[in-house]
Amino acid sequence: MKAQPAEESRIAQLCIERGLKMTGQRRVIARVLSDADDHPDVEELYRRASVLDSRISVATVYRTVRLLEEKGILERRDFGGGRARYEATESGRHHYHLIDVDNGKVIEFEDPAHEEFMRRVAERLGFEFVSMRLELFGKKLRSPASTDKTTRHDREKEKHS
Amino acid sequence: MKAQPAEESRIAQLCIERGLKMTGQRRVIARVLSDADDHPDVEELYRRASVLDSRISVATVYRTVRLLEEKGILERRDFGGGRARYEATESGRHHYHLIDVDNGKVIEFEDPAHEEFMRRVAERLGFEFVSMRLELFGKKLRSPASTDKTTRHDREKEKHS
DNA sequence: ATAACTGCAAATCCTTTGCTGTCCG
């Protein structure tokens, strides 16, 4: 009967591959990131990690997240609102984000043709495409029984998503 | 012979239309903004305004720029690098930005088809298109006599443009 | 007159860092 508590998270494995030292807190943060299917900011990551292991400091989360970004394991996003959001890098296709201006919720969507399109635009301007940033902001069409009291048109200041 | 120092700048006129009080510093900032053909950040605006009138404080620039953004006269941009950049709102067609990752320079370009394209994407997802953000990052192709020593692949920290 | 504005400095917010002690490989 196996009894190892091991079973590294997907991101923890990437860390190991890149030769990063796997400390207890690092492992916890890696797990939180692996489990996340949204775009948490540092504070949220800190909250989630704290649940699994209370002796983690925000500074460590900041350092880890920055390190993983440099290693290409994470990608930083900016959906407005002042704080950086993170999500695991995806190997294959890219996806974009549509932010609901009424509640800050983020919807992901793909568009294979788009990047190729932009790649061409860059070329036409005499540049080699390096990367791009694309965010769409929209309002949900005809809301049947609008349940949200959080309609903000002012400066965003919401949570993750 | 007319001797009025008047001759309000384009943006100053917009301010007046919106019923804003035209103080000396406001007028100066409006002029700086009207004359700018780039994407200055607050510090740069402050610098330029100070030349025309030294008794302007950064706080005022911040307040003005925020107010004008709320009034729809200015648009805030984020090209990375931590500080917000501003440019006058354009009535007609929109344009996008290509940032040269080697020197932070910003090239503007248009693509009429693009917005319509995105508008359709939003609709398909059940949203009304409100706005979008699109930035392209690239490297200049085959640089003949590269004069820049500022090749940074790390965290950006440059000036305006 | 009076609400809108300004300056200045203190306050916020997010993020980074110096220092010192700890732990993985």
Next chain:
DNA sequence: CGGACAGCAAAGGATTTGCAGTTAT
């Protein structure tokens, strides 16, 4: 062992704000 890493609190950089004094209308 030795460098990589963690905690804590102080430092930073951008932007906002409280307060008291001006000023455009």
